[in-house]
Amino acid sequence: MSTTTTIDPKTGVLPLLEGSTWPGADAALDAVHSLPVPTVKTEDWKYTRVGRLFHAPYAAPKGDAAVTLPERLPFPATRVVFVNGHFRSDLSDDLRAQEGVVVDSLARQVGNGLLKAHYGTLAPIGDRLFTAMNTAAPTDGTALVVFKGVKLAQPLHILHLTTAAGQLVQPRDLFLVQEGAEAEVVIERGSLAPDAGTSLVNSVRECFVAQGARLTVHQVQHEAAGPACIAFEGVRVEAGGWFSIDTTTLDSSLVRNDLRVSLAGPEAHAELNGVYVIDGTTHCDNHTYIGHDVPDCTSDELYKGIVAGKATGVFNGKVQVERDAQRTRAYQSNANILQGDDARVFTKPELEIYADDVKCSHGCTIGRLDEKALFYLRSRGVSEAEARRMLAHAFTTDVLERIANEAWRDHLAALIDAKLDAL
């Protein structure tokens, strides 16, 4: 028997998680104590090492830092600003402009009966350390409620800024889109400090899409030397509801996006899109789960990535069709281009199906740009670099074309092209 006592690697974060008054914080803290830090032997974290995130102690995030706000989006949007996870009403737009819509700090609103009833129900703490950590002491986040039949007048733009090194920031959002309501949200992360890379952003978001409601989420992660981002998003879509998300990762040190969608009412639909164009030593891991819990739901998923330099791309997509979830249609696809001798891709598209009247398929590819297409372009006088850019652009366009908001699509295309030029 070994006599060495092992030190709990979580000692660096535990002091920051104590004494929170958020709902369920005590139980979550207990869970943090009992859950181990995932290792490569933990199936869900097989390709993403998170041990190093626990090597140094973290400081509590500071919300009062002075910041220079980046440019606005090139289309009208209501901006909400968080600095190191803290809500900053002084930097945000007027959030009370629209009747039937609540946009506010979740810390302020979580005691509200409606929000409290939903809070924590889509983000179980029992088996995921990071969710438990977040629930034990959330920093703050956005509460969004769109009441019955109301359509959000313009997209909500949530901007998270990190200004310092060595912080543990734990954003926590709760979106409720009620019956027949519609909402569109852009979530953007930016870092303003060159050494923000030693910070950890551990976020949890819960989205409820009620009957016949529609929710569209656009996420973009482009912070060079930014903090490690571990994210969990739980989504529940009721009958006839519609949920769409696009996640674009261009720069970051370590990104892990867990997306768990439950199609809980007939004729609910989910659309998951993702683009990752990464280089350097960026590690980008997209884990998605789509649960077809009831009959007649549809889901469509497309993730495409270009992995260059020494970067690592990970995709794990699971579609589960429950017993009696008949007439399910589920499509999933993941395509990767490897550029650079040290780039790596690990992908695992999974299907778990317990009903028979279903049409499910998944496909995945890993390869390089089509040599024939390159030759074709070069034979027409296009330089090799330009030809590669054109083909890479075309490769990601498949995903962009699925985004309905044209203004956002163009904005994203410009960001991606700039990244491709820099590869």
Place this chain on the structure above:
Amino acid sequence: MAPDTDDILREVTSKEYAYGFVTDIESEKAAKGLNEDIVRFISRKKEEPEWMLEWRLEAFRTWQRMEEPHWAHVHYPKIDYQNAYYYSAPKKKPTLNSLDEADPELVKTFEKLGISLEEQKRLAGVAVDVVFDSVSVKTTFQAALKEKGIIFCSFSEAVREHPELVKKYLGTVVPRTDNYFAALNSAVFSDGSFCYIPPGVRCPMELSTYFRINEAMTGQFERTLLIADEGAYVSYLEGCTAPIRDEHQLHAAVVELVALKDAEIKYSTVQNWYPGDKDGKGGIYNFVTKRGLCLGDRSKISWTQVETGSAITWKYPSCVLKGDHSTGEFYSVAVTNNRQQADTGTKMTHIGKGTKSTIVSKGISAGLSNNSYRGLVKIGKGAKGARNFSQCDSLLLGDRCGAHTFPYIESENPTAMVEHEATTSKIGEDQIFYLNQRGIGTEKAVSLIVNGYCKDVLNQLPMEFAVEAQKLLAVSLEGSVG
């Protein structure tokens, strides 16, 4: 859909296992349970040299330190490894010179199984090694093979007669420490087949092993080692059956294939172990480790399997593509019905340059069964220009069964190309309707569609086997339209 669907379904689920008879042959068993003495007993029974015993004991000690794996998508009650016999052999008879002298009961058994040794000998020209419970009973055609320099004999004979070959290759593809069941097998394997094809020889006939578990409460742990030396070619067939028993029986085999430079091995299996009754009572736990090593450049290993039996199948015939430009293939049809569970697939590990692999997997689930494909395609850093194509399809017959796909794909080389696609669906009602209105009954229509669905795999089987496989498919699934 046709109104008789339910009747047909009922008929299928009540269909009995045709190979479930017990042969009344006197047998000799080791004491129940598993410990070092049993390992020694087995080794002594096989008149093995000291090094073999040591190898077994080392494996046994490794096994004791290991834990039973539970990551597969299968569920079963805990196995009591002490409540089984690890050695059972037909009572020793004087050495036989020809089949005529073999126990007539035994010959009858094989006739019932449809592999009359005599007939095979005359017509098919297939050399058969039969493993009955744990002991290799008869290897036919040995003389004819000897002429070519081919060694095809029982494993125990190989240990005695060709220790240098066994020592050189045993455990090089599936090490004793590989996994729980491989370690168990390494400790207690009782027999199996050994085959060596010398350089440049093309084996003139198909080699075949037939496995049968007969005794109650016995486990079968056979070990196959097949080596194709430079430029050699061999096609190898394996079949299996077991009698109907109420309790579960464990079958934990290890198959190791080694292909040297320019060699080719084609390994085909029709697995039809007793699957248990319709309530999931009894049946074989088939926990098998099969792996081929493409050691030399341009070597090729091809696995073809038709899995229709066993209560639980846990099997991943794999290829390690070490030689440059070597090729690995995996063609599989897995059928589950009633309460059967299958978690099967393959691992293709690309190490050498220009290595190629193809995976075609067809899963069919019916009744209350669960059928999973689990596979790994790994492209190493040095596997320049490697290529993989995988196709995994699942067909669901009935709304109480499950079909799952768990493919792992890892690439570390930018010049490699990997493609994977998978679909899950049920038999189209339009297809059945089309055949119905042309006067083909629903049952026949399903059989036609299923056979068409599996064609890519069945085409890979040697002819005699393909016929058997098609019959098996028909028996396992006849009419189970959901």
